[in-house]
Amino acid sequence: MATEVNGRNIVLYKYNTGDYTSTPFACATSCVRTINTSTREVTNATSAFYREFKPDVIDWNISAGGFVILNDEYNYVAIEALIAARETFIVQFVVDNGGALGLSIFTGTVIITSYTITGNDDQLGTYSFELQGTGAYSTSGATVTPSGAIIISGTTMQVFQATATGDETAITFSGALGLTALYASRGGTTVQPIAYVGAASEPNGGVWNTSTGELELPAGNPAFAGELFLILAQ
Amino acid sequence: MSYGLKYTIEAQAKNEPTALTYTVNIYEKDYIGSSYPFDPATNPMQGQILSGSDEPFDPIVSTSLTLTIDITDFDETLLPDFTTNDDRKYWVKMYASGTTYLVWQGFIIMESVTVPFTTGRLFLQMICTDGLALLKSIPYVPTDPDINIAEDLSTTITNCLNKLSLPDGYYINYCAGYYATGMDTHISMFKQAYYPVRNWLNNDLTYKSCYQVLEEICTSTGSQIFQSNGEWWIASVNERAEDQIRFFRTTNANGVESIVIRWKQREIAPYQNPTDSQWYFIDNEQTKIIRKGYPIIELNHDLSFAPQCIDNGTFSRITGGLPDNWTVTLGTGTGTIEEETYNGVTGFEFFCGTNTTILQPNSIAPVRAANKLLLSFALKAIPITGLPGIKLEIRVTTSGGDFYNYRNDIDLDRPEWDLNATAGRYDVDLSSDQLNNISITIPSPPAEGVLTIKFIVLIGATSQTAFLANVRLTYQSLFEKQVITSKVNTLSDYKKTVQIPLGSQSNSDETESGSLLDNAGALLTGWYRYGVSEIRDSLMRIIAQQYSNVQSKGVININSTTKGLFDNRDNIDPIVKQVSHIIGPIDTETVTDSGTGPLSVDGKYYIFGASTFNYIDDTYNGIILETSNVDVTSTFTDTLIVAK
Numbered sequence: 001m002a003t004e005v006n007g008r009n010i011v012l013y014k015y016n017t018g019d020y021t022s023t024p025f026a027c028a029t030s031c032v033r034t035i036n037t038s039t040r041e042v043t044n045a046t047s048a049f050y051r052e053f054k055p056d057v058i059d060w061n062i063s064a065g066g067f068v069i070l071n072d073e074y075n076y077v078a079i080e081a082l083i084a085a086r087e088t089f090i091v092q093f094v095v096d097n098g099g100a101l102g103l104s105i106f107t108g109t110v111i112i113t114s115y116t117i118t119g120n121d122d123q124l125g126t127y128s129f130e131l132q133g134t135g136a137y138s139t140s141g142a143t144v145t146p147s148g149a150i151i152i153s154g155t156t157m158q159v160f161q162a163t164a165t166g167d168e169t170a171i172t173f174s175g176a177l178g179l180t181a182l183y184a185s186r187g188g189t190t191v192q193p194i195a196y197v198g199a200a201s202e203p204n205g206g207v208w209n210t211s212t213g214e215l216e217l218p219a220g221n222p223a224f225a226g227e228l229f230l231i232l233a234q
Numbered sequence: 235m236s237y238g239l240k241y242t243i244e245a246q247a248k249n250e251p252t253a254l255t256y257t258v259n260i261y262e263k264d265y266i267g268s269s270y271p272f273d274p275a276t277n278p279m280q281g282q283i284l285s286g287s288d289e290p291f292d293p294i295v296s297t298s299l300t301l302t303i304d305i306t307d308f309d310e311t312l313l314p315d316f317t318t319n320d321d322r323k324y325w326v327k328m329y330a331s332g333t334t335y336l337v338w339q340g341f342i343i344m345e346s347v348t349v350p351f352t353t354g355r356l357f358l359q360m361i362c363t364d365g366l367a368l369l370k371s372i373p374y375v376p377t378d379p380d381i382n383i384a385e386d387l388s389t390t391i392t393n394c395l396n397k398l399s400l401p402d403g404y405y406i407n408y409c410a411g412y413y414a415t416g417m418d419t420h421i422s423m424f425k426q427a428y429y430p431v432r433n434w435l436n437n438d439l440t441y442k443s444c445y446q447v448l449e450e451i452c453t454s455t456g457s458q459i460f461q462s463n464g465e466w467w468i469a470s471v472n473e474r475a476e477d478q479i480r481f482f483r484t485t486n487a488n489g490v491e492s493i494v495i496r497w498k499q500r501e502i503a504p505y506q507n508p509t510d511s512q513w514y515f516i517d518n519e520q521t522k523i524i525r526k527g528y529p530i531i532e533l534n535h536d537l538s539f540a541p542q543c544i545d546n547g548t549f550s551r552i553t554g555g556l557p558d559n560w561t562v563t564l565g566t567g568t569g570t571i572e573e574e575t576y577n578g579v580t581g582f583e584f585f586c587g588t589n590t591t592i593l594q595p596n597s598i599a600p601v602r603a604a605n606k607l608l609l610s611f612a613l614k615a616i617p618i619t620g621l622p623g624i625k626l627e628i629r630v631t632t633s634g635g636d637f638y639n640y641r642n643d644i645d646l647d648r649p650e651w652d653l654n655a656t657a658g659r660y661d662v663d664l665s666s667d668q669l670n671n672i673s674i675t676i677p678s679p680p681a682e683g684v685l686t687i688k689f690i691v692l693i694g695a696t697s698q699t700a701f702l703a704n705v706r707l708t709y710q711s712l713f714e715k716q717v718i719t720s721k722v723n724t725l726s727d728y729k730k731t732v733q734i735p736l737g738s739q740s741n742s743d744e745t746e747s748g749s750l751l752d753n754a755g756a757l758l759t760g761w762y763r764y765g766v767s768e769i770r771d772s773l774m775r776i777i778a779q780q781y782s783n784v785q786s787k788g789v790i791n792i793n794s795t796t797k798g799l800f801d802n803r804d805n806i807d808p809i810v811k812q813v814s815h816i817i818g819p820i821d822t823e824t825v826t827d828s829g830t831g832p833l834s835v836d837g838k839y840y841i842f843g844a845s846t847f848n849y850i851d852d853t854y855n856g857i858i859l860e861t862s863n864v865d866v867t868s869t870f871t872d873t874l875i876v877a878k
Binding site for chain 1: 248504505508514515516517518520797827828829
């Protein structure tokens, strides 16, 4: 079952083509990857007062930063040497999805376009840099095919909530009779996955019954007293 | 002369669904060795259609190719020699998809090249020309030096384009379906219309430039000359306003033509999706430009004659000590002739010997009864009592055998034409032995026939020697101008005036400079458009209708950026052929317009005007010009203006 990825588990590496190893940037505390798709406007006389566009060239970039440290990771001195050599190099933007899902790896060739080191009195020194991607990127590793629900046009999405009294294994939302619950949360945590047949998955799943307007909870995780349940149904 | 491949540039375009790779090959004259790739910069290959106005009847449409490369990491010792004076040192050929589609060919211009002299990434721009502008400085050279020989227009056109010296030769396509009575419609008009080369002479007797020759031919046939897909085209402005064009294809060898019917019109429509949309407006800049039409269109032809109607009259061609294409009859005994120069003027000095020595040009343009003759020459001779400096026999011999001599050698009030006067001569008397410029205006001969002129020195009290040079003959018509006017309405006097060099009816005078002839030298008449039954007196009248069709009414041109430079429609029909190609100046466009008012462009046809083709961006930016092949109802007048 998928879980949210903590930012700590998103790491930028420099890929070394000589020995096929990947070296993280030293003491990095942040990394940001951005992909932009430029557009060409194709608005014409039949566009009926709306602009129309088609996709054009894609560009992407990565920014990262961290604490200044001279360790055996890709440290600030090595970064500065890269800049002086005016080299392009390969980076891997790696997301650890956790558990069985493993890693999702974004790989591409970049050029360092800016680099900053900051030293403030009595604070840890920091560095930051911008990488401009050149050429196409590739992705590898874990993928999950997205799936979704059919949203029926013409009907209103409604919010329903209920507070548990304790130990319930199903929460009824009488106003949602005949509707389809598209989202549910319990105590602020998303009920995931929501199924429409079978048994609720442990520990945070649920099964919605359209005909009864009832959200069935996992047997091992019934509601506790005062727990707030909220659904979006249509 | 041979060329070796020295540089290449390759870049992939953004066309959909399958990106094309464009390759530019640059060949250096006499080069043998490896080829070197240039790194393409942004927008590395841009073609331009060079036009200074939105005039659809611009006869010469030059194209160029701008190449932008990154030379930062290129060995500068291997760069092209931009200091060379040889305009043809670097020959450029541009292809798409390997060598599948020839896009363009020409030469790098060395006139203005800017090379960065600094650090950082270094970009260089090379501009390549199709060569038409080079023809401005190249005089025309006819196939036969005899100026009175008539060449068919396709030979003239090929002679001009061959001056470009394209190493691989070229294909040329003729798309102007105008024919005279008696012509074979399975052969292009250009191969059947003849024009004496004397009419390409300037007043100083040098030949007009090849550029001017092409310009006059295209103007007179309502056509444009341009390069499209590496091939030359002479294409009617009007005939491209069709879904199909019919043209004749041959090579620079000007051999047998093949007839091709090609479907080439493409439609610019609103963008739908990458699969279904091939040509569409982009960047939302498209505008309609409305131009008021000309209710009155006037085509003028100045009736004139070539400045020289005697071949080799200036003795510029000499073989074996005698002037080419002249008959020399030496006097018996010691008659002589030899090349001589006086006061910087080179000619021939001839001595009569014991009777007469005669010089006679073999090639003189025919003269009509209505035309005056203007004869001039340089003459030097020692005045001898009772003897003219030289005698002229100026004779017109009719088809019936009678002849008229123009004479002043008997007691007359003034010189006159004398019937069958065998001894009739025109005496040129001299008062000094200096070099004289002689000019004789000869009135119209009484009848038509073959004109001959003899220059005669004869014996008198002593033998005569005369020096003759710079013989020039031209004619003068009773009329000065032919004017064909088209008037569609009387709402205004707004008029467009066009000068037409060739194709006038010219008062039925085969020698007049506007006359097109058949291969027997007869005037071509009874002109018509292929597929249209109406017959007109002259080609000029047909062209007047074509101008009227396009410009008598308001036109709506379109300025835009359009996506899509590749037409991948292949038509397997054995007659109507369409092969995939890169869009070029020959292509015609229509535009989808859902509007129905007077500003709708639905159903209109457009040809390219001034524009830029960005091959890698797969876009075209510029103006497209409305054209039409539908006859507009107009009132025509055809008038000969008498000379003042």
